[in-house]
Amino acid sequence: xxxxxxxxxxxxxVLPRAAIATVRLLERLGVEVDFPEQQSCCGQPQxxxxxxxxxxPLVLRMARVFETYPYVVTPSGSCAAMVRDNYPRxxxxxxxxxxxxxxxxxxxxxxxxxxELTEFLVDVLGVTDVGAHFPHRVTYHPSCHGLRVLGLGTxxxxxxRAVKDLELLELPGAEECCGFGGTFAVxxxxxxxxxxxxxxxxxxxxxxxxLCGADNSCLLHLDGMVRRRHAPLRTVHLAEILxxxxxxxWRPGSPA
Amino acid sequence: MSSAYLGMPAFPQAAKAATQDARLxxxxxxxxxxxxxxxxxxxGELDDWAxxxxxxxxxxxxxxxxxxxxLLQLEERxxxxxxxxxxxxxxxxxxxxxxxxxxxxxxSEVVKVKSMATxxxxxxxxxxxxxxxxxxxxxxxxxxxxxDDLPSHILVPAIHRNRGExxxxxxxxxxxxxxxxxxGLTDRPADLAEAARLHLRExxxxxxxxxxxxxxxxxxxGTLVVVESEGNGRMCLTLPQTLISVVGIEKVLPTWQDLxxxxxxxxxxxxxxxxxxxxxMWTGLGPGGAADGDGPRAFHLVLLDNGRTDTLAxxxxxxxxxxxxxxxxxxxxxxxxxxxxxxxGSPYPGxxxxxxxxxxxxxxxxxxxxxxxASSLCGACYExxxxxxxxxxxxxxxxxxxxxxxxxxAERAAMRAATxxxxxxxxxxxxxRTASATRALHPRTLPLGPAGAWTQARDLxxxxxEPFRTWWKRHRAEPPAAPQSTGTSQPPTTPQPPTTPESxx
Amino acid sequence: xxxxxxxxxxxxxxxxxxxEPEPVxxxxxxxxxxxxxxxxxxxxxxxxxxxxxAHVHRCTEPELPxxxxxxxxxxxxxxxxxxxxxxxxxxxxxxxxxxxPDDAEAPLTAQRLDGVxxxxxxxxxxxxxxGTLVLDAGPGxxxxxxxxxxDHHVCVVDTARQVVASLPQALPxxxxxxxxxxxxxxxxxxxxxxxxxEGVHGPRTLDVxxxx
Numbered sequence: 001x002x003x004x005x006x007x008x009x010x011x012x013x014v015l016p017r018a019a020i021a022t023v024r025l026l027e028r029l030g031v032e033v034d035f036p037e038q039q040s041c042c043g044q045p046q047x048x049x050x051x052x053x054x055x056x057p058l059v060l061r062m063a064r065v066f067e068t069y070p071y072v073v074t075p076s077g078s079c080a081a082m083v084r085d086n087y088p089r090x091x092x093x094x095x096x097x098x099x100x101x102x103x104x105x106x107x108x109x110x111x112x113x114x115x116e117l118t119e120f121l122v123d124v125l126g127v128t129d130v131g132a133h134f135p136h137r138v139t140y141h142p143s144c145h146g147l148r149v150l151g152l153g154t155x156x157x158x159x160x161r162a163v164k165d166l167e168l169l170e171l172p173g174a175e176e177c178c179g180f181g182g183t184f185a186v187x188x189x190x191x192x193x194x195x196x197x198x199x200x201x202x203x204x205x206x207x208x209x210x211l212c213g214a215d216n217s218c219l220l221h222l223d224g225m226v227r228r229r230h231a232p233l234r235t236v237h238l239a240e241i242l243x244x245x246x247x248x249x250w251r252p253g254s255p256a
Numbered sequence: 257m258s259s260a261y262l263g264m265p266a267f268p269q270a271a272k273a274a275t276q277d278a279r280l281x282x283x284x285x286x287x288x289x290x291x292x293x294x295x296x297x298x299x300g301e302l303d304d305w306a307x308x309x310x311x312x313x314x315x316x317x318x319x320x321x322x323x324x325x326x327l328l329q330l331e332e333r334x335x336x337x338x339x340x341x342x343x344x345x346x347x348x349x350x351x352x353x354x355x356x357x358x359x360x361x362x363x364s365e366v367v368k369v370k371s372m373a374t375x376x377x378x379x380x381x382x383x384x385x386x387x388x389x390x391x392x393x394x395x396x397x398x399x400x401x402x403x404d405d406l407p408s409h410i411l412v413p414a415i416h417r418n419r420g421e422x423x424x425x426x427x428x429x430x431x432x433x434x435x436x437x438x439x440g441l442t443d444r445p446a447d448l449a450e451a452a453r454l455h456l457r458e459x460x461x462x463x464x465x466x467x468x469x470x471x472x473x474x475x476x477x478g479t480l481v482v483v484e485s486e487g488n489g490r491m492c493l494t495l496p497q498t499l500i501s502v503v504g505i506e507k508v509l510p511t512w513q514d515l516x517x518x519x520x521x522x523x524x525x526x527x528x529x530x531x532x533x534x535x536x537m538w539t540g541l542g543p544g545g546a547a548d549g550d551g552p553r554a555f556h557l558v559l560l561d562n563g564r565t566d567t568l569a570x571x572x573x574x575x576x577x578x579x580x581x582x583x584x585x586x587x588x589x590x591x592x593x594x595x596x597x598x599x600x601g602s603p604y605p606g607x608x609x610x611x612x613x614x615x616x617x618x619x620x621x622x623x624x625x626x627x628x629x630a631s632s633l634c635g636a637c638y639e640x641x642x643x644x645x646x647x648x649x650x651x652x653x654x655x656x657x658x659x660x661x662x663x664x665x666a667e668r669a670a671m672r673a674a675t676x677x678x679x680x681x682x683x684x685x686x687x688x689r690t691a692s693a694t695r696a697l698h699p700r701t702l703p704l705g706p707a708g709a710w711t712q713a714r715d716l717x718x719x720x721x722e723p724f725r726t727w728w729k730r731h732r733a734e735p736p737a738a739p740q741s742t743g744t745s746q747p748p749t750t751p752q753p754p755t756t757p758e759s760x761x
Numbered sequence: 762x763x764x765x766x767x768x769x770x771x772x773x774x775x776x777x778x779x780x781e782p783e784p785v786x787x788x789x790x791x792x793x794x795x796x797x798x799x800x801x802x803x804x805x806x807x808x809x810x811x812x813x814x815a816h817v818h819r820c821t822e823p824e825l826p827x828x829x830x831x832x833x834x835x836x837x838x839x840x841x842x843x844x845x846x847x848x849x850x851x852x853x854x855x856x857x858x859x860x861x862p863d864d865a866e867a868p869l870t871a872q873r874l875d876g877v878x879x880x881x882x883x884x885x886x887x888x889x890x891x892g893t894l895v896l897d898a899g900p901g902x903x904x905x906x907x908x909x910x911x912d913h914h915v916c917v918v919d920t921a922r923q924v925v926a927s928l929p930q931a932l933p934x935x936x937x938x939x940x941x942x943x944x945x946x947x948x949x950x951x952x953x954x955x956x957x958x959e960g961v962h963g964p965r966t967l968d969v970x971x972x973x
Contacts, residue, residue, distance in 0.1 A: 007724050009678065013688045014717050016724035023731065035728045037685075040678035046671050048633060050655030054675045061679065089649070096571070144634035177590045181632025186706040188630060190272040193713030194281075194594045195632070224714025287955040307789040317782035324772045337938065343765035395961060396952035412952050419953055445953040449961045456962065461871050477937040487909065487948040487963025494905045495871050505768065512937050516929040517789070527951050530809060531891035534963060535943035536905075542898075542940050549868045550904040550940055561768045569775035587955075 002032040004069035006062075006114065008076045008216070009041035015216045018237035022075045022117060025243040029125060033073075036065045044082040049183045052090060056103055059087055063106035071124065072114045075239045077146025077215045080116040085149050087111050116146060117239055118155040118214060129162035133246040139171040139208035140238075141199065141222070143215035147175060156214055156238055163241060169206040173198075180221035196225045203233060214238045260378065260406060264601035266626035271595035280596055283418045288587045294528035295584060295640070301530070302520065312517045313644040316578035319510055320568060326475040326508045327559065333478025337540020339555040344502075346562050351382035353558050354467065354500055358388050361498050363464045369482060369492045370394035371469025372410060372581055373502045373560055375603035376616070379467065390467065391433070391459050393488035395452050402429040408597025408605060410583040411526055416596055419443040426451050434459060449486075456488065466492035466552075470503045471580065472518060473557075476511050479539045480557070483522060483532050493536045499552040504560050506568075506577040518580060521642040525582035563616035572653040576611050578643040583608075585637035585647065591630055600627065607637035611650040619658050628654035688723035695719040792927035793890055802889045802926045806918075807971060809892025813946030814959045815967040825972060829881060829915060830854040832968050836913045838878035842869065844903025851917070852881060863903050874910035880964075881915045882908055885941075886923045888931045892946065894918065894969065895931065897939040905942055914964040916944070920971050 003026070007019040026033050043058035062083065066072045074080050088111055091104030121127055140160060146152040160168050179185070179195025186192075200222060203211040211226075211233055213219045223235040234252060244250035264270065274280055299305055319326055331341045344350035358366055366383065368374065368390050380390040380401075392401040399414035400407050403425045407413030414422065423443040430437045435455045441447060468489070472481040480501060482489050493499060509518065523532045538551060546553035568574050586592050586606030597605030601623035602613040610627040619625045628651050637647040659668065677684050698719060701711035710716065762770075794805055807817045820828045833841060833855050840859040843852065852860065861877050863869045869877075883901035884894045894916050896902045908914050918924065925931050935941060948963030959965065 009684075012724040013684075013691065014719060016720050016722070016727060019724040020727055020731075023728075035725070035732075037725060037728075038681050040681050040684055041674070043675070043678070046675060048652055048655070049667070049671065050628075050652065050657075050659030051668065051671045051675075052656050054671050057675060057679050086652075144632070144636070148635040148639055175636070177632050177634035177636070179590070179632060181634070183706075184629065184632045186709040188268045188271060188591070189709040189712050190268065190275045191591050191594050191630075192632070194275045195590050196713065220717050221714060224710070224717065227715040228713065283954070291951075291955045302790075302793060304789040304793070311785060311787055311789055314783055314785045318785055321776060321779055321782050323776070324769050327769070327772075343763070343768055345764040345767055349764060393962075394952070395950050399952070412955055414952060415955065422953060445950075445956060445958040446960065448953055449950055449958055453961055457875070460962070461875060474937065479937045485948070486950045486952075486961035488961070490905065490909050490942065491962055494909055505772075513929075513932060516932050517787075520789075520928055527957070529813070529945070529957075531888075531893045531943070531945035533813070533944065533946050533949045535941075537937065537941040537943075539938045539940075543938050548904075549865065550898055550906070559768070561764075561771070565768060565771035565775050568772060571779070574775075574779075 002034060002069070003071040003073050003120070004066050005033050005035045006039060006066065006072050006074040006079065007035065008074060008079045010217050010220065011075065015220065015237070018075045018216050018239045021237065021239040021243035022073070025130060025239060026073065028243070029127065029130060031125070034069070038065045042079045042082045044079060045182055047082065047086055047090070052093065055090060056094065059090055059103055060106050063110040066110060066113070070113060071120060072110070073117055073120045074114065075117045075214065075237060076217070077116050077143050077150055077152060078217060080114050081145035081149035083114040084111045116150055116152065116214070118152055118159055119150070121159060122155045128158045130159065130242050132163040132242045132244055133165055134163050134241045134244050134250060135165035136210050137167045137169055137208045138210045138212050138241065139169045139203050139206045140174070141171055141178060141203070141211060141213045141218065142174055143213055143218045144177050146214055152214070159238070159242060160212065166241070169208045171206060172202045178218045178222055180218045182217070185221055192221070193225070196221055200225050200229070200231060200233070204231060208233065210234050210236045212236050212238050212241060260381065261601050264623040266622045267595070267599050267601070267630040268626060270599035270601070271630070274596040274599055275594050279418070280416055281594065283416055284593050284596055287412070287415050288593050291528055291587045295525065295587065298524040298528040298530065302524070305521075308517055308521055309642055309644055312521060312642055313578065315509065315514050315517060316643050319508060320506065320574060320577055323505065323508070323568065326510055327505060329475040330473055330478060330508055333475070334540055334557055337478050337542075338545050339478070339540040339557055342556060342558045344558050344560050344562070347377035350377050350502055350558055350560050350562065351379055354379060354502065355383055355386040355388065357498070357500050357556055358383065358465055359386065361465050363388070365389045365391065365463070366465045366467050367391050367393050367459055367463040367492050367496065368397070369466065369468035369484070369489045370397050371467070371502065372603060373469045373504050374467060375407060377502070377560065377562060379502065391456075393456050393459070393492060395449065395486060398452055398456070399425055402426065402433060406598055407603055409586055410581050410604065410606070410608070416598070419445060419448065422448055430455050460491040460495055463492070463496045465498045465500070466496040468492055468499065468501045470501050470507055471522065472515065473503060473508045474512050474515070475508050477539055479512070479537050481515065482536045484535070485527065485533045487534055490534055490536055493538065494551050497552055498554045498556070500556045500558065502558045502560055504562075505564055522580055522582055525584040525640065525642045567615040570615065573611070573615050573650055575645050576608070576615060576650060578645055579608055579612065580643060582642060584640040584642065588636040588640050590634060590636070591632060595630070600630070607631060607647045608645070611647055611654065614654050619654070619661065625658050625661065628658055685723065685725055689726065692719050692722050790927075791929045794926055796926045796930070799924070803920045803924055803971060805926075806887055806889035806892060806924055809889065810946065810969050813892055813949070815892070815946050815969050817969050817971060819971045819973060821973050825917070825970065826850055826852070826854040828970060830856070832915050833858050833879055836879060836966060838913060840877045840879070842874060842877045842880040842907050842911055844882055844901060844907055846900025847881065847883070848901070863907055868904070869907070871906055871910050874906060877911045879913040879915060880907050880911045881917070883917050883919070884923060886925055886931060886934055887918045888925055888928060890927045894944045895935060896942045896944065897936065899939070905940055908942065908944070909963060912964055913966045913968070915968040915970065917970045917972055920973060
């Protein structure tokens with residue numbers, strides 16, 4: 001099977017380990033991965049901040065870049081949700097404004113083919129045990145867009161439970177937002193930080209060494225708070241855990 | 257809207273103070289988490305919740321689509337049952353109508369049932385200017401009124417006060433408004449409720465005029481419905497001679513049968529009860545008119561627009577008019593929990609306030625323009641909303657309106673630059689490579705602008721040695737191979753913070 | 762132009778381009794319990810009433826006067842408001858308790874009722890799933906003020922004829938033109954820290970008699 005990786009702009013520029021791990025993991029599972037280099041960003045920052053029209057060129061670009069792939073796999077719940085939930089809205093609004101069908105068609109073509117990594121593993125490949133090994137105590141934060149917009153449900157936990165030697169610890173108040181929220185983090189810095197502090201405290205209360213998530217934008221915010229506090233916790237993307245094996249273990253370190 | 261909210265600061269400034277108020281944070285956390293868990297249990301009892309929610313959503317959408325028809329039907333039924341219907345285009349007109357109705361009775365005081373609509377229009381202040389004292393009779397509204405405070409929650413306006421603070425307010429302030437607090441009042445909730453009972457009873461027994469809102473109005477029968485817990489509503493709706501109900505036009509429901517949906521999910525969403533203790537339903541003056549001696553002898557219904565028809569005109573925004581004011585969205589909102597209700601600068605706090613207030617009042621003021629951004633778009637509000645208002649969708653829709661207003665030039669330029677860069681992947685790749693190459697020079701914090709806001713509480717991310725797309729080019733060139741090491745194609749180049757020992761190989 | 766016309770015009774203008782929404786589908790349950798198991802429905806009513814701090818009693822018709830007398834005595838009541846149409850036999854054994862009848866000729870004032878200890882009424886119907894009593898001011902129930910001002914309400918439910926399982930079953934049996942009072946447990950509030958406490962303005966003690 002040949003799929004496209006939509007790495008997302010955050011993973012590409014700032015946290016490439018998750019994208020690299022996604023490639024390694026999928027290749028290990030026999031999937032042929034392509035990375036169309038004309039890809040960039042889904043436009044979520046613009047759209048969610050109120051700049052819908054500035055999102056539109058990116059909608060068209062995404063549809064064009066990924067046109068030929070049956071699946072577009074992305075290690076980000078919120079970017080997948082942006083495409084699946086908001087692209088059709090952008091298309092519908094453009095149509096309502098009498099600006100043609102192009103955006104609506106682009107959205108209708110792309111949206112159903114974009115899948116978040118855990119959906120791809122569990123629903124498309126039909127695996128929960130991906131042969132990973134990760135001998136650490138882990139707690140999982142289900143980011144809001146994956147949890148509520150995509151409805152990822154127990155998929156990430158099922159994948160983590162199948163990881164050898166991984167001790168999974170339940171995160172209290174897991175379903176509560178970490179406070180990132182894109183530009184919310186800078187437009188409402190105090191509330192965002194208060195939410196993030198509570199999330200970090202909840203993660204620390206579990207005794208976990210690793211705070212795992214499936215959305216690096218949330219982890220970026222939480223990692224910034226963890227490091228500011230010098231807290232004994234690492235934020236690690238789920239893909240990195242699933243990519244780790246006994247022969248090629250996960251290692252901390254400078255990204256890529 | 258009420259003058260009490262004029263000149264409120266923008267949400268982020270007001271919220272900043274709230275996040276630093278440890279007692280407020282503790283009060284809100286305790287209360288919202290208590291009700292959150294109870295609500296989940298109450299909703300869990302009904303295995304057809306999704307079907308009820310869908311029916312509720314559709315009933316409301318049908319009602320709103322034919323609102324003129326249902327309002328006229330309602331008017332006809334209320335009138336034929338002995339009531340009088342008034343129409344108020346805005347707050348000033350509604351206040352004027354109520355003040356004139358009270359003046360016509362010759363009374364100088366009214367008792368009030370808790371009502372969001374009268375909060376919205378600032379009725380109490382308007383009546384005070386007309387020489388009429390309005391006594392709030394809901395326990396939480398009483399706490400707010402005695403404390404010269406503002407409400408901070410739709411259902412529990414004094415949620416920001418804990419039992420100790422409430423005791424102090426009762427002891428210090430009750431005597432100014434009537435019967436003083438009992439000697440030796442404790443902070444036990446039952447004792448506080450008893451103090452309110454004693455304080456208000458004399459007011460109920462002498463009141464000649466009451467002012468209420470309504471949770472629902474039934475077009476086909478002309479029936480009004482008030483849902484409550486304490487019995488203050490029953491007192492106000494039953495004992496006085498004149499009853500004036502001020503109700504938003506969106507509160508109408510087409511049929512009597514529709515109540516079987518809304519009365520199932522309002523109490524469960526609101527107080528997490530199977531049913532609230534008391535619900536009063538009345539149709540005009542009743543079957544016997546004023547002569548049967550049961551309830552008021554005169555009934556006035558004031559139908560309030562005050563921005564609702566503007567909201568109705570907005571294709572995305574109109575869904576907010578489905579709201580039944582249950583406040584489930586407040587109780588699950590992580591932003592509300594930390595910012596508190598006052599930061600929203602209106603009687604409608606929380607997620608629903610963030611989408612309702614800017615539509616009713618516009619986005620001209622600083623606080624109103626900031627409300628659509630007072631959300632991380634986490635979606636918890638939409639998930640619990642019994643009438644399925646997609647609050648995140650409306651927030652983003654309103655952000656678009658605000659972003660088009662003057663004063664967003666710098667942000668717009670930054671967003672445009674980002675889109676340009678994302679439209680030119682070669683330039684993007686070059687920028688990423690430059691950023692990675694210079695990463696040793698990047699600070700952990702920055703003083704100003706969005707980056708400054710970020711680094712108030714967080715370190716800036718450390719950039720990678722190379723962006724993903726650079727790694728990909730190399731990976732592409734490699735022959736397909738057996739399992740490879742993950743994510744560490746280069747050795748660490750910066751020292752690690754002292755974290756968990758096991759994580760170091 | 763009147764505000765009435767202005768508002769109606771604005772509504773019509775706002776909706777001029779609005780599509781017709783999806784039709785209402787009522788595929789929710791008529792009841793959440795088997796409605797033909799009457800004994801179970803009555804048990805559910807009893808359980809839900811008790812859950813919200815109503816005191817639930819069961820008796821047969823011949824036992825009713827004795828039970829009502831005991832409930833008034835237990836509450837220490839010296840006076841009881843009596844709505845028009847309440848069967849005279851119900852209070853036949855309430856010795857030493859002053860009957861305070863309400864009638865159209867001499868309606869009781871709220872002030873007078875404030876000095877009355879208890880009220881005994883029947884009801885229009887009871888809803889099991891929510892633990893709700895519905896009064897419609899009919900015979901044996903009286904004006905709304907009667908069950909509001911006294912601090913103790915005893916409500917008798919004829920379980921054979923007056924108990925329904927659910928709201929969808931209750932609404933068609935009610936006349937919306939009558940003044941309706943739905944009662945689910947005694948007066949309560951959640952206004953202090955969102956924690957429920959019983960007893961504010963309405964009757965703080967609610968005795969419900971389930972008459973077999």
